[in-house]
Amino acid sequence: MIKELLNKLFGNKEVSTAMTETEVTNHKENNAMTSYTIFGRGNMATAIAGILTKGGATVEHIGSADSATATVNGDVIILAVPYPAIESIIANHKDAFAGKTVIDITNPLNFETFDSLVVPVGSSATAEIQAQLPQSRVLKAFNTNFASTLSTGRVGDLSTTVLVAGDDADAKNALITDVNAGGVDALDAGSLKRAHELEAVGFLQLTLAGSEKISWTGGFGLVK
Numbered sequence: 544m545i546k547e548l549l550n551k552l553f554g555n556k557e558v559s560t561a562m563t564e565t566e567v568t569n570h571k572e573n574n575a576m577t578s579y580t581i582f583g584r585g586n587m588a589t590a591i592a593g594i595l596t597k598g599g600a601t602v603e604h605i606g607s608a609d610s611a612t613a614t615v616n617g618d619v620i621i622l623a624v625p626y627p628a629i630e631s632i633i634a635n636h637k638d639a640f641a642g643k644t645v646i647d648i649t650n651p652l653n654f655e656t657f658d659s660l661v662v663p664v665g666s667s668a669t670a671e672i673q674a675q676l677p678q679s680r681v682l683k684a685f686n687t688n689f690a691s692t693l694s695t696g697r698v699g700d701l702s703t704t705v706l707v708a709g710d711d712a713d714a715k716n717a718l719i720t721d722v723n724a725g726g727v728d729a730l731d732a733g734s735l736k737r738a739h740e741l742e743a744v745g746f747l748q749l750t751l752a753g754s755e756k757i758s759w760t761g762g763f764g765l766v767k
């Protein structure tokens with residue numbers, strides 16, 4: 544019964560792991576390369592772009608200076624900016640995002656108190672963004688990984704795993720495939736509702752690092 548329910552939620556897929564070199568070569572040769580537009584040029588934007596380009600995707604960045612006027616060329620958009628910046632990005636680019644996958648990586652903390660999230664209780668940044676972009680497929684991803692663990696592919700002795708949540712299975716699988724092709728594990732963490740839990744994990748991890756109980760190269764790892 545529980546297995547049936549889980550299969551319904553996730554499909555029968557096993558955990559996706561990073562591809563072998565041959566699989567990466569096949570991925571690059573056989574698939575039309577995904578093109579990504581990443582808003583932001585900071586730590587996360589750089590680390591994520593490194594993974595995606597290693598896997599054969601093309602990546603363009605839009606920084607804050609050109610954010611209002613830039614043309615969005617990518618098939619997939621990644622919002623690698625502070626959560627408060629997303630409101631103006633959506634205001635400027637909502638039409639360009641229609642029909643596309645939009646990936647939210649934010650941890651929407653109240654950085655004044657470091658004691659709560661700024662999204663409504665029970666909701667998530669991702670759910671708020673999906674509500675504003677009903678014609679886009681919005682995913683949560685990367686928010687439980689510190690930037691350095693994405694660059695190195697390691698959290699301590701473990702491989703880094705990117706957790707992905709969202710309601711569109713094809714969009715999730717496409718991202719997981721591109722992350723795997725870049726040498727990093729990725730896992731379907733469930734529906735858009737799970738973004739709430741992913742943000743709780745990201746919140747806790749941030750408070751642990753902010754209070755110097757763990758390092759910014761550490762964080763939560765996943766044992767499969």
Ligand SMILES: NC(=O)c1ccc[n+]([C@@H]2O[C@H](COP(=O)([O-])OP(=O)(O)OC[C@H]3O[C@@H](n4cnc5c(N)ncnc54)[C@H](OP(=O)(O)O)[C@@H]3O)[C@@H](O)[C@H]2O)c1
Pocket residue numbers: 582583584585586587588605606607608610622623624625626628629631632648649650651685686687688689690691745
């Ligand atoms: N750092 C981590 O380890 C980590 C882990 C998980 C999740 N996250 C999340 O990832 C996001 C980015 O964090 P980060 O550490 O990469 O921050 P960061 O290094 O400070 O970079 C933020 C980037 O956002 C840009 N930006 C701000 N407003 C923008 C706009 N309207 N349009 C386009 N770009 C804009 C900034 O450009 P300017 O410099 O020109 O202002 C900067 O390039 C945050 O939401 C954070 O919660 C971070």
